[in-house]
Amino acid sequence: xxxxxxNSQSEHWPLLAVYTTPQKVEHRVAWQWYHQIxxxxxxDGGDAGHHHHDQQPAVQVAFLKDVRALVTVFEEMGNxxxxxxxxxxxxxxxxxxxxxVAETVRRIETLGEEQYTEYVTERLxxxxxxxxxxxxxxxxxxxxxxxxxxxxxxKEQLAALKSDCGLFSRLYISCQTRxxxxxxxxxxxxxxxxxxxxxxxxxxxxxxxxxLHCLESDLLEESMSNGAPITDATILNGAVVVQMPNPSASxxxxxxxEGVFASHVLAQLEKxxxxxxxxxxYQPASLKASTREKRGKGTRKRVGPSTKMPKNxxxxxxxxxxxxxxxxxxxxxxxxxxxxxxx
Numbered sequence: 001x002x003x004x005x006x007n008s009q010s011e012h013w014p015l016l017a018v019y020t021t022p023q024k025v026e027h028r029v030a031w032q033w034y035h036q037i038x039x040x041x042x043x044d045g046g047d048a049g050h051h052h053h054d055q056q057p058a059v060q061v062a063f064l065k066d067v068r069a070l071v072t073v074f075e076e077m078g079n080x081x082x083x084x085x086x087x088x089x090x091x092x093x094x095x096x097x098x099x100x101v102a103e104t105v106r107r108i109e110t111l112g113e114e115q116y117t118e119y120v121t122e123r124l125x126x127x128x129x130x131x132x133x134x135x136x137x138x139x140x141x142x143x144x145x146x147x148x149x150x151x152x153x154x155k156e157q158l159a160a161l162k163s164d165c166g167l168f169s170r171l172y173i174s175c176q177t178r179x180x181x182x183x184x185x186x187x188x189x190x191x192x193x194x195x196x197x198x199x200x201x202x203x204x205x206x207x208x209x210x211x212l213h214c215l216e217s218d219l220l221e222e223s224m225s226n227g228a229p230i231t232d233a234t235i236l237n238g239a240v241v242v243q244m245p246n247p248s249a250s251x252x253x254x255x256x257x258e259g260v261f262a263s264h265v266l267a268q269l270e271k272x273x274x275x276x277x278x279x280x281x282y283q284p285a286s287l288k289a290s291t292r293e294k295r296g297k298g299t300r301k302r303v304g305p306s307t308k309m310p311k312n313x314x315x316x317x318x319x320x321x322x323x324x325x326x327x328x329x330x331x332x333x334x335x336x337x338x339x340x341x342x343x
Contacts, residue, residue, distance in 0.1 A: 070091075072306070076304060076306055086099075086102060087300075087302070088101060088102035093301075093307075094301055094303070095299060095300070095302075096301060097300070098141065104140045104141050108140065115138075153199075164191075171190075205291060232272060232273050233274040233275075234274070236268060236276070237278055238279045238327060239280040239323070241261065241264060241265070241277075242317065242323075242326065245260045245264055247309055247313055250309050252305065252306055252308055253303055253304065253326075254305040254306065255309075257333035261330050265337070269339060273342065277331070277334060280323070280327075282323065297318060298316055298317070298318030298319045298322070299316065299319070300319050300321060300322060301316060301319075301322055305329075
């Protein structure tokens with residue numbers, strides 16, 4: 001903390017002498033804020049010596065705290081006005097709005113101008129549309145109106161059953177009037193995707209845990225004497241490891257990476273000489289894309305060292321972009337770990 005050398009500054013703004021830091025940005029913002037308060041007092045005809053309510057010690061401390069937090073964010077992520085991505089980002093919490101909401105913010109002004117021009121042209125100039133005709137509401141995705149979620153599985157099954165019932169009734173009546181072959185009628189599929197292989201057009205999946213019985217039978221009994229096979233190298237699935245430890249005690253991603261994830265990797269390294277960490281790659285055209293879609297949507301969040309951990313970890317991991325950034329961050333943490341010789 002640096003102390004001001006002029007008595008006039010300390011007289012008008014006592015906390016400036018105590019809370020001013022060497023950082024030029026904080027000093028400049030705080031000093032401009034003070035002069036703005038004094039200028040408003042003079043414009044209102046008040047006494048400059050009478051303190052404004054923003055000159056109270058608690059308000060000044062809170063304001064300077066916010067300025068320092070903003071400077072810290074700028075130092076970490078750089079100039080926000082040079083951001084090249086199309087994300088709509090909250091620089092404090094690193095939350096990223098849905099892509100549809102960001103698209104609304106980008107085109108809402110253009111959309112309003114187009115609708116205004118259309119209204120004037122059709123109703124006032126060409127008079128092709130009566131002025132009393134209802135103007136339809138724009139149901140755009142907004143901050144307070146998130147995108148519509150997909151239908152539940154129960155509703156999709158109920159809609160499919162109603163569709164099948166109506167289709168069978170119409171086809172059965174047509175076969176009766178035209179003397180059709182009933183055996184030939186029921187030998188054909190009535191849906192685009194066979195129900196035996198798919199649900200609502202989405203491929204059915206098995207249970208991966210059923211493969212464990214086959215793998216356990218191939219392991220030697222003497223290698224399982226200590227509860228784990230004796231190995232020289234261990235391959236860890238990073239996407240699975242992220243699901244295992246509880247990150248609730250971590251406040252930031254830096255604490256989670258160094259305290260939770262790295263601790264688990266080091267514990268596995270004690271049983272092996274080498275650890276290979278493998279991550280998943282999330283491609284939109286893969287077979288696993290439909291599985292991830294069935295889990296629902298989560299909240300997009302920018303991953304960084306000082307970013308606060310999400311309150312709902314499962315909700316965070318439902319977004320592919322979140323996991324991609326998290327895997328890259330954890331890889332950087334693991335690479336810089338200090339391990340013993342021969343490891």
